[in-house]
Amino acid sequence: MSETFSETLKYLRNKKGVSQKELGDVLNYGSTAISNYETGRNEPSLKDLCRLADYFEVNIDFLLGRSESSSRLNEDLKRMNEKEERFWHAYKSLSDENRSTVRKFAYFLKNEENIKNPR
Numbered sequence: 001m002s003e004t005f006s007e008t009l010k011y012l013r014n015k016k017g018v019s020q021k022e023l024g025d026v027l028n029y030g031s032t033a034i035s036n037y038e039t040g041r042n043e044p045s046l047k048d049l050c051r052l053a054d055y056f057e058v059n060i061d062f063l064l065g066r067s068e069s070s071s072r073l074n075e076d077l078k079r080m081n082e083k084e085e086r087f088w089h090a091y092k093s094l095s096d097e098n099r100s101t102v103r104k105f106a107y108f109l110k111n112e113e114n115i116k117n118p119r
Contacts, residue, residue, distance in 0.1 A: 004065025010038045012056045012063075017096065026107050027051055055107075 013023055013034070020034040027048075036042035044052065053060045061067035080088065091102060 005043075005063065006038050006040045008063055008065055009034075009052065012058065013038075016056065018100075023055070026104055027055060028111060055103075 013020070018026075020038070021031065023029075024031060024034045033042070037044055049060050049063060053063050056063070059067065091099060094102065
């Protein structure tokens with residue numbers, strides 16, 4: 001994996017305003033995992049790439065520096081039904097702190113779901 005992934009990960013994390021520890025906590029990673037990714041010391045598995053892309057709402061090609069566009073979010077927005085659109089607009093109107101709480105809760109529920117129904 002190239003330095004581009006490390007740089008992109010750091011850029012996305014800083015843009016979202018979360019620390020390495022906060023990102024690690026949300027994704028249930030060890031305390032140094034994000035630092036190791038950002039320094040190029042370790043490389044993420046495919047599963048972890050998917051989790052990072054989901055968290056940052058970008059496609060994997062963007063995360064790897066293979067695309068200038070993170071258009072996955074735009075495609076998802078086009079496919080939203082009315083309830084999802086209302087939820088999205090409500091989410092976007094929240095404070096950064098409350099958005100963070102919603103994200104953490106959603107990841108908590110997703111992890112619980114994965115434990116109950118492993119693939």
